[in-house]
Every structure is written in C-alpha cells, then in structure tokens.
Amino acid sequence: MMWFRKSLRLxxxxxLKACMENADTVxxxxxxxxxHSNPQNVGDVRFEFIMQSLRNLDENLRxxxxxxxxxxxxxxxxxVLPKIWDAAEIKAIGFDDSEEPEKHCRQIDEDVTELxxxxxxxxxxxxxxxxxxxxxYEQRLNGGDVPTNMSGFETLFSRCGDVRKPIDAPSKIPxxxxxxxxxxxxxxxxxxxxxxxVPKESDETFYKNMNRERRKLRFPxxxxxxxxxxxxxxxxxxxxxxxxxxPKTAPNGIEPQTTVISPYLNSGCLSFRRxxxxxxxxxxxxKGKPTQPPISLAGQLLWREHWYTIGWFTDxxxxxxxxxPLARQIPWDxxxxxxxxxxxxxxxxxxxxxxxxxxxxxxxxGWIHHLARHMVACFLTRGDIFVSWEKxxxxxxxxxIDADWSVNSCNWMWLSCSAFFYQYFRCYSPIAFxxxxxxxxxxxxxxxxxxxxxxxxxxxxxxxxxxxxxxxAKCIIGKDYPDRIIEDHTATSKExxxxxxxxxxxxxxxxxxxxxxxxxxxxxxxxxxxxxxKS
DNA sequence: TGCAAGTTGTAGAT
DNA sequence: ATCTACAACTTGCA
Numbered sequence: 001m002m003w004f005r006k007s008l009r010l011x012x013x014x015x016l017k018a019c020m021e022n023a024d025t026v027x028x029x030x031x032x033x034x035x036h037s038n039p040q041n042v043g044d045v046r047f048e049f050i051m052q053s054l055r056n057l058d059e060n061l062r063x064x065x066x067x068x069x070x071x072x073x074x075x076x077x078x079x080v081l082p083k084i085w086d087a088a089e090i091k092a093i094g095f096d097d098s099e100e101p102e103k104h105c106r107q108i109d110e111d112v113t114e115l116x117x118x119x120x121x122x123x124x125x126x127x128x129x130x131x132x133x134x135x136x137y138e139q140r141l142n143g144g145d146v147p148t149n150m151s152g153f154e155t156l157f158s159r160c161g162d163v164r165k166p167i168d169a170p171s172k173i174p175x176x177x178x179x180x181x182x183x184x185x186x187x188x189x190x191x192x193x194x195x196x197x198v199p200k201e202s203d204e205t206f207y208k209n210m211n212r213e214r215r216k217l218r219f220p221x222x223x224x225x226x227x228x229x230x231x232x233x234x235x236x237x238x239x240x241x242x243x244x245x246x247p248k249t250a251p252n253g254i255e256p257q258t259t260v261i262s263p264y265l266n267s268g269c270l271s272f273r274r275x276x277x278x279x280x281x282x283x284x285x286x287k288g289k290p291t292q293p294p295i296s297l298a299g300q301l302l303w304r305e306h307w308y309t310i311g312w313f314t315d316x317x318x319x320x321x322x323x324x325p326l327a328r329q330i331p332w333d334x335x336x337x338x339x340x341x342x343x344x345x346x347x348x349x350x351x352x353x354x355x356x357x358x359x360x361x362x363x364x365x366g367w368i369h370h371l372a373r374h375m376v377a378c379f380l381t382r383g384d385i386f387v388s389w390e391k392x393x394x395x396x397x398x399x400x401i402d403a404d405w406s407v408n409s410c411n412w413m414w415l416s417c418s419a420f421f422y423q424y425f426r427c428y429s430p431i432a433f434x435x436x437x438x439x440x441x442x443x444x445x446x447x448x449x450x451x452x453x454x455x456x457x458x459x460x461x462x463x464x465x466x467x468x469x470x471x472x473a474k475c476i477i478g479k480d481y482p483d484r485i486i487e488d489h490t491a492t493s494k495e496x497x498x499x500x501x502x503x504x505x506x507x508x509x510x511x512x513x514x515x516x517x518x519x520x521x522x523x524x525x526x527x528x529x530x531x532x533x534k535s
Numbered sequence: 536t537g538c539a540a541g542t543t544g545t546a547g548a549t
Numbered sequence: 550a551t552c553t554a555c556a557a558c559t560t561g562c563a
Contacts, residue, residue: 148560149540149541149560149561150541150542151540151541151561152561245542245543246542246543247542247543248543249543251543293542294541294542295542295543296542299542300542303542370543371543374543378544417558420541420559421541421558421559422541422558422559422560423541423544423557423558423559424558425544425555425556425557425558426543426544426545426558427544427545428543428544428545429544429545429546432544432545432546433544433545497556500558501557501558504558504559
C-alpha cells in the first residue's frame with residue numbers, strides 16, 4: 001500500500017515506485033487526521049486546497065490503472081493504518097514523506113514505522129520532500145553546526161553535489177482488480193464505513209459534517225494545476241527566470257509578481273527536484289547571465305531548504321519563543337488591549353489600508369506575496385502592535401495554502417528580529433511601503449473596496465482626507481472604515497525599537513554572565529544548533 | 536579586536 | 550534611479 005501524505009503527486013515519487021516493485025496491487029491511501037480537520041488549525045481555503053489536490057490525485061491514480069481510486073479515510077494514522085494492513089493483508093507500506101521537520105509529524109512517522117515492523121509489514125521510505133535528503137546534510141555537516149545564514153547554507157548545499165533528477169510518473173500502477181476489490185471491502189468492513197471515496201466538491205454533507213464552508217479558490221490545488229503553473233511561470237519564460245530578483249518584485253500586484261508555486265511545492269503536488277531542475281534549465285536557456293542566490297529563483301528554493309535544515313536539526317520547538325535556542329526572548333504584550341489589537345490585525349481592521357488589504361487577501365485567497373508577509377508581520381510584532389510572532393505564526397499556519405511549519409517559524413522569527421535578522425531599526429511603514437510599487441492603491445481598492453473611491457493622495461492614509469473628500473468617497477473614517485488602532489505609527493515604532501533594544505541588552509548581559517561562569521571551558525555560543533542525534 | 540556583510544526600510548536629496 | 554543620514558543590530562571571518 002501507498003500512504004500519501006505530503007507528496008500528493010505521481011511524478012517524482014520514489015516511494016510510489018518502490019511500492020510498485022514486486023507488487024501485483026497497490027492500494028493508495030490518504031488519511032485526513034483530526035488536526036487538519038479542525039478549522040482552528042486549517043482554514044477553509046487551505047482545507048479546500050488540500051481537498052482539490054486529493055481529487056486530482058484520485059483522478060490521476062484512476063487514469064494510471066488504480067480502479068478503486070484513492071482510498072480516503074478520516075482518523076488518526078497510528079490507529080487507521082494497522083486496521084488497513086490487517087484487513088487487506090498488506091505486505092508492505094510506503095509513505096511518501098518522513099522528513100517533515102514538524103515534531104508532531106516525526107512522532108507519527110516513528111510510531112507508524114514501529115507498528116509496521118511489529119506487524120511484519122515492510123516499510124518503504126524514499127526521501128521526496130527535500131532537494132537533498134536530511135541524512136546527506138547531516139553527513140556533509142560532518143559534526144559542524146547547522147548554518148544559520150544563507151551563505152553558510154549555500155556552502156553546505158554545494159557540498160551535497162547535484163540535486164537528483166526527478167523521476168517520471170508511472171504510466172501504469174499495478175492493480176489486480178479482484179484482489180483490489182476484495183481488499184477494499186475488507187477495509188470498509190474493518191473500519192465500519194460505507195464509503196472510502198474522496199469527498200466531491202458537491203458533497204454538502206461532508207462539508208457540513210466538517211463544519212466548513214466550501215470555497216472557490218484563486219489558486220486551485222492538484223498536481224495537474226502544479227505542472228501547468230510550472231510550465232507557465234518557469235519552463236515557458238526562461239528570460240524572466242534568469243532576470244528574477246525577489247526583492248524587486250512587488251507585494252501588491254493585482255496579478256502575483258512571483259511564481260506562486262509554493263503551495264504546490266508544500267503540498268507535494270510539485271516535486272522540489274522537478275522545480276529545481278526546471279529553474280536550472282531555464283537559466284541555461286536564457287541569453288544573459290542569470291541572477292544568483294539568494295535573490296534568484298533558485299535562491300528561493302534554497303531558502304526553503306535552508307529553513308528545513310534548521311527545523312530538522314533543532315531539537316526544540318521552533319514555532320515557540322520560550323525554550324527556543326534560536327529566538328531572542330522578547331517581552332511581547334499580551335494584555336487585554338494587545339489581544340484586541342491582535343484580533344483587529346487578523347481580521348484586517350487595523351485602519352491602515354495596506355495592512356488590511358493584505359490580511360484580506362490572505363484570508364480570501366490563502367496566498368500573499370512574501371513582502372506583503374513582511375509588512376503585516378512587522379506591523380504585528382516589532383513595528384506597531386508588539387504582539388508575539390507566535391500569534392502571527394498561528395494565523396499564517398491556518399490561512400496560508402503554502403503554510404509550512406519550518407519556513408513559517410523561521411520567517412516570523414526573522415521579521416520580528418528574534419533570529420537571523422537583527423536590524424530592528426529598519427521598520428516597514430504601513431503608509432510608505434506599498435506606495436513604492438502601487439502609488440494609485442489599486443491593490444487596496446481591490447481588497448478593501450469600501451475605500452475604492454478615495455483619491456490616490458489619501459488611499460494609504462484615508463484619515464487625513466478632509467470631511468468633504470470622505471463624504472464624496474462615500475466612506476467616513478471611523479464609521480464605514482475603522483480608525484487606526486495605532487494612532488501614530490512613527491512614534492509607536494520608535495518606542496518599540498527601544499523595547500527591542502532593551503531585550504537585546506538583557507540578552508547580551510545574560511550571555512556575558514554565562515560566559516563568565518564558564519570561563520576556561522569552551523563556550524558554544526548562545527543560539528547554536530546542536531546536531532540532532534539519529535535515533 | 537576590527538571590519539565586512541546581511542535577499543527585500545524610510546525620507547530626503549540629487 | 551542612486552545617493553546619504555538615520556542611529557547602529559548581529560554574525561562570521563581575518
């Protein structure tokens with residue numbers, strides 16, 4: 001059997017290939033667990049993205065000869081899987097991904113592997129979610145610390161050799177019809193369910209039971225969609241690829257100015273290796289000299305890989321501040337007022353149109369540009385509201401269709417000046433930042449339509465518009481659109497800089513004290529990452 | 536110990 | 550478009 005997890009695709013799926021060898025029937029299974037079912041963890045848009053990816057996988061499996069389609073089960077993998085392999089007399093299980101840095105997933109991997117061994121079920125496990133397998137990084141680290149900056153990671157990456165070429169999707173997957181149907185009946189019996197099909201978009205009962213609204217997606221899920229997008233944004237435009245400079249792309253284009261392949265990479269609808277080689281090929285085909293990491297498109301793939309090594313090789317939970325060896329300890333606010341401001345930030349009711357537009361796009365479409373993430377992350381944390389990045393992490397994790405535990409954690413630490421980046425005096429202005437690339441405020445007009453009639457002069461700061469202008473725009477500030485939750489961004493951000501400085505000073509002092517105590521013994525330096533012991 | 540570098544700030548000058 | 554001041558962070562390497 002093939003247990004699909006985070007590689008929802010047929011192309012470049014080495015575990016699927018391993019499952020096919022010596023098997024006369026492959027049973028593909030997806031388990032929707034409790035965590036993903038809960039709307040507080042996974043929002044409706046992100047959920048629908050997963051469902052669409054599953055429907056497309058189901059379709060492609062059927063086309064490849066799996067008459068039963070994808071077996072869809074709700075439950076916990078550790079409980080469901082043993083029942084399936086008992087009922088269907090499974091000899092081997094493959095799961096596509098045991099390299100997820102998230103601690104929760106790693107525990108499930110270990111539990112399932114152990115259960116399978118006990119039940120005499122062979123386990124296939126081929127790395128599929130990284131460009132190089134984590135074990136190779138560990139080897140090439142050769143006992144050294146995991147790099148915490150991009151140049152260090154580039155060195156490590158280059159020591160790992162070439163990224164393996166992606167393998168093609170199988171044209172035919174073995175499925176002996178009688179045997180397959182018998183197995184499926186036995187599974188239904190054992191799990192006491194009537195149906196093992198992936199719920200359709202039209203299945204109202206399913207959505208009602210899940211306590212979810214059905215959503216139309218701007219970026220639809222699925223392997224077909226992923227490959228279509230890869231072709232459009234990378235394979236078909238090598239010159240654009242070679243010229244790509246991430247910091248120069250606008251956060252507020254009406255059409256995304258970046259590739260938007262991250263949701264497909266993250267869900268495994270698209271293979272990282274496939275994307276890497278597509279980018280490299282495009283760079284070669286282009287006339288000019290391609291841009292280089294970290295700003296190039298290849299660089300973007302390296303960033304993700306970099307954050308994955310950080311997540312993987314850090315024992316502690318990096319999505320939290322306390323006990324996190326990477327994160328500066330900062331006394332963020334969390335009183336009643338801070339909670340209220342946080343909620344307004346989340347709902348896109350800060351009274352700062354650019355911030356509110358971004359948060360609205362996030363909620364409605366599940367994707368926002370990287371620099372838009374910077375804007376709202378800075379605003380929530382060190383810039384204006386002074387609420388912990390952990391709260392922002394949770395919101396992004398729920399709403400983003402490309403929500404990725406390690407990447408999300410590391411970027412929130414970055415933006416809040418908790419790790420990797422420390423120039424807290426560089427602060428995004430909710431008024432100035434968006435103006436640079438969208439002076440007319442078209443992006444705001446789209447996502448905060450109540451403001452759409454304001455003249456460009458006031459669209460980023462409508463509270464400055466005189467009464468008659470507000471009336472003419474049919475939008476009174478404080479009535480039709482909220483007042484600013486932070487009266488004075490400039491003054492507040494200055495105060496907050498001082499608070500960060502205080503936290504840094506305290507950190508420095510504590511480090512000096514610790515070093516003083518340890519005089520004579522080797523200091524390992526705060527924040528260094530210990531190498532994970534292979535268990 | 537000193538200095539350069541760090542994907543992606545702002546405001547104001549030229 | 551490219552410069553500077555702002556006030557000055559940390560890490561890595563020589």
